[in-house]
Amino acid sequence: MDRKLPESRFDLSTYWGRVRHAADVSDPRMLLVTSQDVSTAKQIVAQYRKGEREASPELWRAKKVLDSTIHPDTGEPVLLPFRMSSYVLSNLVVTVGMLTPGLGTAGTLFWQVANQSLNVAVNTANANKSHPLSTTQLATSYALAVSASCSVALGLNAVVPRLKRVSAGTRLVLGRLVPFAAVVSAGVVNVFLMRGEEIRKGIAVFDPASGAEVGTSQTAAWHAVGETAVSRVINATPIMVLPPLLLVRLQRRFRLGPAAETAANLGLILATSFAALPFALGIFPQRREIAVGKLEPRLRGLRGADGAPLATVVFNRGM
Incomplete structure (x- = not known):
């Protein structure tokens, strides 16, 4: 049995x-x-x-x-700092760094590079192993993600202070949201680069009843990668938006000193991360269902293990 x-x-x-x-x-x-x-x-x-x-x-x-x-494809333990159970703690240091008020150019570059380095490590450790990336592809993905995040962060840091038609308070809030824009843009770039092989070659689709693989689909891959990119935006939003906005309010009300500001920033990020992560991860199901009629023409006659035509198939969205 x-x-x-x-x-x-x-x-x-x-x-x-x-x-x-x-x-x-x-x-x-x-x-x-x-x-x-x-x-x-x-x-x-x-x-x-x-x-x-x-x-x-x-x-x-x-x-x-x-x-x-355990990684579901290899059956081996994922390296400890890159497991989902370590997600909040591993990201805490770089998130605090990116959201530190008053970062200069060097600090902005350092923390954006650190964040993308961690993202690539987590993505690689947890990636679907059916389409492993070559070293060249991995290096290209990393370089483009770092370029995207640094370009957005430095560009917005230069633009926000020059906004003359908004109040000083609004400029302060916009400045605090620059790391969010950089992380989101780089995250989306990173997902499509890291999972480009899935889009080019397609991912496995399965019979919902038997669980047997019945084909590979690029359409399903687009859904999987697209939803993952959206989920990255959703995951980043509460962690990168709520703490800096709350910190602005705390500073205005209590006039925090440097040490108190750092402690408040750390506490807000940690609390928001633990509270928001499950709600963000739960937005999209990991196991997705799609109508066979929406797949490529060559797959529209798929049959299940019992020989009956399939109305739907399922696929693994990935993380």
Whole structure:
């Protein structure tokens, strides 16, 4: 007997279910799991698949350990700083750096490069391994993402102070949002570059009933990559927008000194990151369904494992 392991203990067809699942996968406590914990989790899951164990809190805990630690394609642990469970903590330093008020040109360049370096590392560690990027493609993606973020950040930093028809307060707020514009533009560029092979070659689509692969589709790839790019914007928005705007209000009300300003900035970013991340990650389902009629003409006669024509197929959107 080989039972299929449920994707989640939560209902992933609902937004709230996806939020709860994302909170599970990004739980920073999973950084404390040991190699023995992973081995035990694998044994528990294997027993369930063989019919030797039923669904239980222990099974869901084991699945949580594996989902937050193991790469689904390779079966090997993802390098610890680049796991989703480390996402908030790994990004905390560079986010605080980018959102530090009064950065000069050198500081802006340094933190934008640091942020894109971390993004490329996370993307590479968690990427779908069916279309691995060559070293040249990876270097090109990194260089273009860094160029995009630095160009936007430096360009807007030069433009905002010259805005004469807006108040000083508005210029202050716009200046604090420059890192957001830089991160979003570079993030979108990065997604399309890092996943360009998927768009060119297509991604696997599956029979919803049996889970069997029934073809590869470039249309599905466009949906997957496009939604991922949008999700990057959504993920960045609360973390890069709320803390700087709240910090402006705090400064106006309490006239914070440098140390207090740094502590407030750190606290706001940390609290917003932990609170907002699951809600942002849950916007789009990881497993997407698309009508066969919307795929390429060559795929419109797809049939399932039972030989019946398929009305829909599913695909993995990726992260």
